[in-house]
Amino acid sequence: GENVEQHPSTLSVQEGDSAVIKCTYSDSASNYFPWYKQELGKGPQLIIDIRSNVGEKKDQRIAVTLNKTAKHFSLHITETQPEDSAVYFCAASNPLGGGATNKLIFGTGTLLAVQP
């Protein structure tokens, strides 16, 4: 089955710097790659996603890149702010054999700390 690896497990940056989190996946059939932000005491929040038909997607200070050949994708956060501090999870979809919603396999998470 699908396996998703995520690095680094912890990341500390200065406010204003950029942060990059990387994930690799094993199942070449995966076609959907979301990123979630989880703040302490809350559920995961979908912040950006990318599908296999594009290589990059950007939303303000957040961008995601996908390399299907190498089977890896990355989250880029620019101009980091203290409120970006949270645990970030990547995920990859493993199709359920039809239907609009795919089963998600999650990475192990990255604790991002933005130092003011």
Add this chain to the structure above:
Amino acid sequence: SAVISQKPSRDICQRGTSLTIQCQVDSQVTMMFWYRQQPGQSLTLIATANQGSEATYESGFVIDKFPISRPNLTFSTLTVSNMSPEDSSIYLCSVGGRMGEQYFGPGTRLTVT
């Protein structure tokens, strides 16, 4: 995205007892999911809650331990049965969006003593 609520938000339970967690969505959704997040860990899918049929469980999870109900398109329950301290986790429900994305509820923080 849908607004998802869970009850209770947290609970402390004695071993050997059972707890039922509710998940309510403000709009009709086809697919709902239940996840477990052990302390400091990632999310693991327990089962897919299918409306009108039995839930589909992932490897390592069984219906006797985690019975699930899905009586309609806006509501589901997960029961954690015969609890032990190893069941202490955050339990999360999620719903599927039109394009295959998933949105999560706030979670239920369970401690078993």
